[in-house]
Amino acid sequence: MLKIKINPKKNSHVQKILDLSKEKIDDCMQCGKCSAGCPANAGMDVLPHQVIRLLQIGDVESIKNSKSIWNCAACFTCESRCPRNVSVSKLMEAARQTIVRKQGGDMLNPNFVSKLMEDKKMPQQAVVSGFRKYSK
Ligand code: SF4
Ligand code: SF4
Missing domain, CATH: 1.10.1060.10 (Alpha-helical ferredoxin)
Structure with missing residues (x-):
């Protein structure tokens, strides 16, 4: 066994x-x-x-x-x-x-986040997820 x-x-x-x-x-x-x-x-x-x-x-x-x-x-x-x-x-x-x-x-430059948010097609979840990864 x-x-x-x-x-x-x-x-x-x-x-x-x-x-x-x-x-x-x-x-x-x-x-x-x-x-x-x-x-x-x-x-x-x-x-x-x-x-x-x-x-x-x-x-x-x-x-x-x-x-x-x-x-x-x-x-x-x-x-x-x-x-x-x-x-x-x-x-x-x-x-x-x-x-x-x-x-x-898993690194996201904070300067890039504001550009991401200008994109109307960007899912909000993706931005939040990006912040989470940046904060770790
Ligand atoms: S994780 Fe929880 S629900 Fe899933 S098999 Fe184990 S005890 Fe059951
Ligand atoms: S594994 Fe859990 S969290 Fe993932 S899809 Fe299934 S139920 Fe939802």
Whole structure:
């Protein structure tokens, strides 16, 4: 029988995601309520509860290589349904951040923000997101 040792504290990639999200993945009991309620689950190759499981076993690469983190709408439905108060939404965002930061794409020059706001087609979310990234 295959034995899986769960010890994310020893995996720096998992720890980075836990530090960014402030979530406690050990509280997850794999009930699947997050995945059942996720409005974007049809576009996910790794379902929300599976994301938690992969983190528990230290397999961050499978999460980073999945479509799921980019198809997550950050709607927080998973968080509101979770009986254990675990937010897959925050873990997804943390996983995205680790990729974006590695690419050096999380810096925004404040002088550029005013130009962004002049663009009538610019979604407000994009500007707010830009500010968030700049402030970190
Ligand atoms: S709803 Fe919460 S406890 Fe259930 S699988 Fe999802 S994260 Fe885990
Ligand atoms: S935040 Fe993402 S993972 Fe959670 S329910 Fe919404 S789309 Fe699904």
